[in-house]
Amino acid sequence: MPKVTFYPDNQSIEVAAGENLLRAAMLAGVHVNASCGGAQTCGKCRVVVDEGKVSTLPSAKITPQEAADGYVLACSATVDEDVVVRVPVESRLGDKRVLARKRREKRHGRLLTAEELENIISNWPLEPAARRVKVELEPPSLSDPTADLERLKRGLAATGFKPVAVGPRALSTLPRALREHDWSVSAILVEEGGGHRLVSVAPAGARSLGVAVDIGTTTIAAELVDIENGGVIARAGDYNAQVSCGEDVISRIVYSGKGDNLKRLQRLAVETVNGLIEELMVEAGTRADEIVDVATAGNTAMTHLFLGVDPRNIRQEPYVPAFRQAPPVKAGDLGLAVPPGVAVRTAPCPASYVGGDIVVGALAAGLCKTDKLTLYVDVGTNGEMVLGNAEWLLSCSCSAGPAFEGGAIKHGMRAASGAIEQLRINQDTFEPMILTIGGRRAKGICGSGLIDAVAEMFLTGVIDGRGKLNRDLTTERIREDDGQAAYVLVRAEDSATGYDIVLTEADLDNLIRTKAAVHAGILTLLESMKLTPDDVEEIIIAGGFGHYLELDKAVAIGLLPEIPFERVKFLGNGSLLGARLMLLSKRATSDAADLASRMTYLELSTDASFMDRYVAALFLPHTDMEAFPSVASLLGRTANGQAGE
């Protein structure tokens, strides 16, 4: 891994080849001014490469003479070899002449590497539910006018597949498909009811593609997977169009009870997924008729709504879902834009408030196989968590709200191109250093950016423990925005939107309530088993935050309890990964069913200790500072004005 050394701070860090130089600085704890998020438009992140070479593009912000002298925009440079980089004073402090103070934390969580992911996936045999069987059929003639279906069945029987059931949707496309592909076809089969069912008929040379979908309350994410080799071909994400009908699960359930709203919600979810499928098709340069399988994971209410099943009993005591394991549904029944006979399989939902997203996420996290006491935490619109190991599993759920998915935050957005996903604030100038997903001008801020922002604002004294802005600071970054105190993350001239991107006190209040709920959930779950955070041997964090979740920041704001960082892994979107496993391995699907049936559910809404813990957590990092010694020490040091380390 190439090593990057920054001067004058004399900080070194090893990064993956191809890493962005601005991100390398951020990870090394070195401040470089950066306002445009990596879009190469603000020109503030000028650095000088003193030794080695970086890859970069010419920029109007760098004169030819400067370029010859080694100047580059850090945000537009990538690192492929060892380099020594100097951060000139104007890029560190801007116009302000203050004493540079340093604070460095290099502990961050990044998404699993390809290798780590491969290790997870290889836990299950590559044995997809949908399989492709090539058959060469004799074309019909006057002397053999056997019907199309019976002709295909005869061909399949000859290769050992018998009996084969056929649904009406596959049947309706059969005559054209057989003739288009000149009677030499791949029959796509899925096991069903002890036999096989014909999903579709594809050209003999077609691939077998699957679509994995995470149906979140706020966002929906999808992956296109080659199920014969496990490779991910394309990814896409979008807001769940149901958001217009209510932000959280409860308001959607209430909405679904009126008139035709249940149908409307079902259609909105399907429309969102169809939009993603279209994106995947465009990105992969393929057509939907190569799709042979769809696996989805979502919370219990989302799964009901996606299938058009009335979720009303989920919110009424005794909180009974319509199903734990819904039957596979044909794509045509749902209106999904894939061949109509494709089976759409949904992950099992063990309880009304612990759904298939958690089950398959916990599956991917290895909870059904590990001996270690493991805590799986998924921070979505609901905060849901599972504690246990191969022996036992206990789950709970708390209404965290959609803040970390960008919901109910003025300029919040999902983890998509242009979202601020990492952020530092200069201790002296209170100027931010931001990185966006895709290195685009910032459009808003996503989950990991929000965690960074709250933590940085708190640690630099921009906000206090209650999330109130310090109006006494000498910075133009703090100002009134529509009558509300706010911190300006990106100024209008640097943003993609043409207006200031800010974080308001109301946003901060939402974020603190969200993190408090998750934290209280974790502690209540542990306490119910007479355990403490120290007993947990492994913590797996899941959620669509962005590519980086800085664990020390998550602890600094009190989202997670203080634990040795080496025990923590950031899985990213566990629900999506789990859905992919369902595509790739029948064993994974049956393990998920097993995991769902073994999960015990702890109801928090009637748990008094949860409410107490929630109230206690409505402070940064927590009212009980003793539980957060590292944060306390960090605060003590910065409060004393001492240089870090």
Next chain:
Amino acid sequence: MPKVTFYPDNQSIEVAAGENLLRAAMLAGVHVNASCGGAQTCGKCRVVVDEGKVSTLPSAKITPQEAADGYVLACSATVDEDVVVRVPVESRLGDKRVLARKRREKRHGRLLTAEELENIISNWPLEPAARRVKVELEPPSLSDPTADLERLKRGLAATGFKPVAVGPRALSTLPRALREHDWSVSAILVEEGGGHRLVSVAPAGARSLGVAVDIGTTTIAAELVDIENGGVIARAGDYNAQVSCGEDVISRIVYSGKGDNLKRLQRLAVETVNGLIEELMVEAGTRADEIVDVATAGNTAMTHLFLGVDPRNIRQEPYVPAFRQAPPVKAGDLGLAVPPGVAVRTAPCPASYVGGDIVVGALAAGLCKTDKLTLYVDVGTNGEMVLGNAEWLLSCSCSAGPAFEGGAIKHGMRAASGAIEQLRINQDTFEPMILTIGGRRAKGICGSGLIDAVAEMFLTGVIDGRGKLNRDLTTERIREDDGQAAYVLVRAEDSATGYDIVLTEADLDNLIRTKAAVHAGILTLLESMKLTPDDVEEIIIAGGFGHYLELDKAVAIGLLPEIPFERVKFLGNGSLLGARLMLLSKRATSDAADLASRMTYLELSTDASFMDRYVAALFLPHTDMEAFPSVASLLGRTANGQAGE
């Protein structure tokens, strides 16, 4: 059976108790003037009951004094005991004073009696595909919040049904159904893929009703059946709404190839069936949620269109249908107005032009079990026939056209209330005697009425062998209608429509072409096996003609070859009866599949001898009069002006 003796003709006939007196006269070969079809409005069918009593209602056409003298309207009287009836001269001849000539044929085909039908049905064990399983479930509680589906499965497993698959449509109605019926329910299950599938959840005390449907090209007929005891609860019929898109199979297939027409045709068929289901529900005073099974039979193209499967290859060499046995389809997929999880099963279609209607009709006719050489003839929009026995089966099809279903006939109509279904023409006055279905004022004429009409017109000399009207006859019944020569069946003042109901020369031309095609088909089929009509031991005629098919009339016009009448049975709508068998017996369904797979198909469209026979048959009864000795002798006698017998 009560005996009715008519004077002055001195003709006696035994009829079923409750038979209409006018029909009894018709069956006895006694002419009574009757213009209104039995609606008691023309008052022309006055007769005097001399001995015994008939049941009748008071009529404005009969004075109290006349009533005291024994006068009744024959059309409003029913026979329950032996009676002697006198037909006064004015009811025989009207105003005309001519010598009464008599021509009597008492050989007619009536629909099977209840007993005969019972004999057919009892050939198969009463073992319906859909079964009802009562389960008492423990209501959910906080201590047992098991999901609805898993709770039901647990209950079913306890009664021995395991595994039970559930489709998405049954699932979507499950939560409400369980709660509405207070957790004490009947689960409706069908066998599927080796296990059971949940169709719907009904109240514990619900009946199990099935709908049998005959999907004809011109008309659709349906029956509501209690599948647990086999009883028919209600019947309904209507035109296939697809008629607006083409009268015959070929024109529908052509139409289906453009734009969204395939969907439109599917929807039209479903809308027609839904209308019938609604009628059945009203008539039976029940709700569609008692329906647990639907079985349909139709020709191959209709079955494709009903299922929304592209039928284009049916009309293109080598004439290959998409399927022989279509999979069961869920009612919700089709849009049928029954519980969405109900399986809709279609009868197997062995060839492009021999469909499920023929298969299950031949099944009901016993072809798969008999040793006798049997000919099954279904006269629908296509004329289709099967020859054979338990050992071998040969089928063929000819485009007869919809004439006998009332299509392409100016005042033709299907066999429904108000349709003229029986008809006599007085040899001397050329006045008709008509009976309508339901004894209503005539709206039009159906298949059996048309056969009667052509035969009577031919035998009385109203038309010649080419179907041309004899303009020299002294009767006002023959006149020009819209520039076309026509025979007036019912005058405007006696009709339900307010205008004359006529039969035109164009109608007669259509009817002759239709009967010629059927006749040529029968002979070609026999000839291909080196057989003659004499070799056939049993002929079963099927078709929605009406309640009576007068076999001698069918022979007189040359629809059927001349054969000993005792070998002929009139099955009525064989397709509908067969569909009912599919509802009542899994064995019948598997026998139908077996029958379909054993059937060999003879292609007539490329058969030169068929075309020759067709042309030869374009004459009444046939160009070869030697093949119709009884008709020749009848003509000879009437031509000689001799009184009959």
